[in-house]
Amino acid sequence: MSLEDLKKLVAEGEVEKSEALAQKLLEQGVDPIRTIQELADVMIDLGDKFSRLEVFLPEIMLAGDAMTAVVNILRPRVLASGEKGAAQGKVVLGVVKGDVHAIGKDIVKLMLQTNGYEVKDLGADAPSLQFIKAAQEMGADFIGASALMTTTMPGQKEIIALLKEIGLNGTYKVVIGGAPVGQEWADLIGADLYCPDASSAPGMMAKLLKK
Amino acid sequence: MAAPYRIWEILQRSHTGPFCEEKDFMPKIFAPKLKEIVKKYAIKYDPQTPVPADNDLADRVWQAGWELFREVGLYNTDTNRIIKVAEDEIKEALYTAKGEYWVGAGKDAVLWKHRRVEDEAPPFCIFSPDITVNENLHHSMCLAYLKEPLLDGICAPILEEAAGQLIRSAGPTEISGCIQHIYNLRLAARQVGRPGVFLVAVGTAEHDSGQIAVSDNEWGVRTTDARLVGSLSEFMTADTLLNRVVHYAQYGCYTGNLTGPIYGGWCGGSEGIAVSLVAYTLSGLCIHGAHFSQHFPFHLHWGSNSTRELLWPIAVAGQAMARNSKLLYTSNGFANAGPMTEMLFYETACHALVSTVSGWHLWEMASTRNKYRNRATPMEARLGMEVGHAAARQGLTREQANALALKLLSRYEDQAADAPRGKEYQECYDVAQALPTQEHFDMYRQVKDELAALGIDFPY
Numbered sequence: 001m002s003l004e005d006l007k008k009l010v011a012e013g014e015v016e017k018s019e020a021l022a023q024k025l026l027e028q029g030v031d032p033i034r035t036i037q038e039l040a041d042v043m044i045d046l047g048d049k050f051s052r053l054e055v056f057l058p059e060i061m062l063a064g065d066a067m068t069a070v071v072n073i074l075r076p077r078v079l080a081s082g083e084k085g086a087a088q089g090k091v092v093l094g095v096v097k098g099d100v101h102a103i104g105k106d107i108v109k110l111m112l113q114t115n116g117y118e119v120k121d122l123g124a125d126a127p128s129l130q131f132i133k134a135a136q137e138m139g140a141d142f143i144g145a146s147a148l149m150t151t152t153m154p155g156q157k158e159i160i161a162l163l164k165e166i167g168l169n170g171t172y173k174v175v176i177g178g179a180p181v182g183q184e185w186a187d188l189i190g191a192d193l194y195c196p197d198a199s200s201a202p203g204m205m206a207k208l209l210k211k
Numbered sequence: 212m213a214a215p216y217r218i219w220e221i222l223q224r225s226h227t228g229p230f231c232e233e234k235d236f237m238p239k240i241f242a243p244k245l246k247e248i249v250k251k252y253a254i255k256y257d258p259q260t261p262v263p264a265d266n267d268l269a270d271r272v273w274q275a276g277w278e279l280f281r282e283v284g285l286y287n288t289d290t291n292r293i294i295k296v297a298e299d300e301i302k303e304a305l306y307t308a309k310g311e312y313w314v315g316a317g318k319d320a321v322l323w324k325h326r327r328v329e330d331e332a333p334p335f336c337i338f339s340p341d342i343t344v345n346e347n348l349h350h351s352m353c354l355a356y357l358k359e360p361l362l363d364g365i366c367a368p369i370l371e372e373a374a375g376q377l378i379r380s381a382g383p384t385e386i387s388g389c390i391q392h393i394y395n396l397r398l399a400a401r402q403v404g405r406p407g408v409f410l411v412a413v414g415t416a417e418h419d420s421g422q423i424a425v426s427d428n429e430w431g432v433r434t435t436d437a438r439l440v441g442s443l444s445e446f447m448t449a450d451t452l453l454n455r456v457v458h459y460a461q462y463g464c465y466t467g468n469l470t471g472p473i474y475g476g477w478c479g480g481s482e483g484i485a486v487s488l489v490a491y492t493l494s495g496l497c498i499h500g501a502h503f504s505q506h507f508p509f510h511l512h513w514g515s516n517s518t519r520e521l522l523w524p525i526a527v528a529g530q531a532m533a534r535n536s537k538l539l540y541t542s543n544g545f546a547n548a549g550p551m552t553e554m555l556f557y558e559t560a561c562h563a564l565v566s567t568v569s570g571w572h573l574w575e576m577a578s579t580r581n582k583y584r585n586r587a588t589p590m591e592a593r594l595g596m597e598v599g600h601a602a603a604r605q606g607l608t609r610e611q612a613n614a615l616a617l618k619l620l621s622r623y624e625d626q627a628a629d630a631p632r633g634k635e636y637q638e639c640y641d642v643a644q645a646l647p648t649q650e651h652f653d654m655y656r657q658v659k660d661e662l663a664a665l666g667i668d669f670p671y
Contacts (some may be wrong), residue, residue: 022309050475051512053475053510053511054473054514056475056476056479056480056483057473057475057476057477057511058237058238058246058477058478058479060240061237061238061242062238065238098381098382098417098418099380099417099442100288100380100443100445100451101442103444103445103473103476103477109502134301147416149380150343150369150371151371151379151385151388151415151417152379152380152381152417153371154377154378154379157377157489179514179581179582180343180582181581184582187419197306197512
């Protein structure tokens with residue numbers, strides 16, 4: 001069994017089998033950093049297929065679970081080696097207050113994680129101040145706020161207003177998304193970035209961070 | 212609907228049903244079971260046949276949907292438990308369900324009856340823009356829709372502001388917005404001479420408190436009207452939604468079961484959508500006590516259901532329910548293109564045609580991916596309903612509808628990803644008179660003439 005087999009198992013979402021093989025490969029002396037990088041490529045490839053709906057959400061979610069399980073096994077060895085892949089960025093992500101629809105946020109989270117972002121997930125129905133407190137604790141680069149209903153979109157506006165109010169405007173890039181949200185709304189409320197779909201989020205956010 | 216006296220037994224299962232962590236419900240219970248059932252019942256999507264005429268396939272989809280609902284149930288995120296309904300309870304609910312209801316009041320009351328596959332009775336037509344609208348356009352848009360001749364019921368546009376304030380869910384502005392919504396709608400209904408027209412209201416309410424605030428037989432949502440209960444995500448609910456179930460049942464209005472399975476999401480592809488639509492209908496019947504279901508399956512990336520990967524499950528699930536139940540259910544169109552574009556007219560016509568011959572009632576039409584404010588008009592819905600009436604009355608078969616659907620798809624399908632946004636309501640309607648501009652009307656007429664040339668036999 002090889003790294004190629006592990007990549008196949010992860011792509012197929014075989015969580016337990018991936019864990020077992022990762023453990024075995026680790027004992028055989030496989031390079032954990034290279035393994036993670038190659039598995040990240042698998043996830044990026046799956047993400048591309050998902051963007052074309054050649055695979056569907058269950059497949060990519062299961063693969064994400066398998067990837068996470070493998071990373072959990074490899075992480076202690078990576079830390080011990082002293083090498084550390086730099087995170088693309090740190091993100092506080094949540095669904096705004098009053099909105100309990102989390103599916104879009106969950107897909108974005110997966111896309112960000114598989115592209116090397118560190119994500120703090122606030123879940124759904126998260127109060128505006130919680131986004132900011134979590135960003136401060138994490139030292140985040142981004143605050144990502146999702147809204148699925150028109151009547152919960154003001155929650156995104158409130159986060160930006162609060163940041164200004166407490167003197168943190170510009171400290172975090174505020175990224176918004178969700179079915180009823182668009183560029184016009186982002187412009188209106190002064191969001192730093194609007195992502196039209198989950199697949200585009202990692203690339204658009206990386207570009208924004210480099211500015 | 213499920214017998215009302217069962218409501219406590221069913222809802223109690225939010226506290227006594229099997230425990231499951233929320234993160235495990237979809238990946239470990241729902242998705243594998245759906246995959247297994249699709250395979251077991253040999254359900255296979257055929258892109259060449261958006262309107263299959265395969266009764267055996269329809270019956271297998273019915274059985275598959277039944278099994279999915281019975282095995283998976285509905286997950287309550289507030290209690291981390293699964294509400295499950297037993298085989299005999301599903302049978303009881305289907306047996307005791309009525310196949311027809313009088314909805315609306317007085318002279319405006321309409322008998323809404325179950326339809327069969329290729330039924331020659333026209334579909335029940337609920338006109339709805341499904342979109343948010345500027346506060347100053349809301350009343351005009353209500354008027355414009357209520358003027359539509361084929362309208363049997365209306366679901367009005369959604370307010371984002373009330374008295375100039377942004378509506379915030381679960382707060383006082385939402386209560387205020389919901390009251391403004393129903394006032395505008397009631398006033399408009401009276402103005403056009405349809406004071407008792409059947410309303411599905413109010414869409415402005417995201418929170419249960421907003422819905423409860425407008426239950427009033429004098430000025431608000433009446434017991435002859437309907438309200439909707441949705442879900443959080445696929446087959447997931449919460450107490451804020453179940454609160455509505457209890458309120459609607461005890462208030463005495465009609466309950467609609469609102470579902471939007473996502474193509475590419477947890478339901479997978481076309482086959483999974485078809486099976487999920489049936490399962491959702493049974494869930495709504497048994498758990499929400501719904502009198503009808505309102506389904507809007509949609510594409511994960513586009514937010515529409517007018518392309519063949521969505522038309523196929525709409526057709527198959529409609530036939531499954533038409534052949535195996537006496538229930539009521541509406542097919543809610545979601546288009547890619549925006550108002551006053553030929554593409555939107557084609558998409559609406561195709562969605563209505565496919566739905567009608569497959570036994571559905573119609574709920575038309577969310578345009579522009581149901582995403583952009585003010586981008587919907589009654590004209591696209593009018594054309595869809597006219598196609599529905601014509602297709603039923605001339606007795607179009609599924610095979611004939613399939614041939615027509617393929618011709619219509621060839622006119623717009625390749626533009627689905629980059630569809631034109633079209634115009635806003637006030638750009639193609641005279642807002643004061645609530646009438647379409649001549650340019651808008653002419654485009655509608657031109658597409659209608661094209662459809663007639665293709666074989667749709669419009670009565671006028």
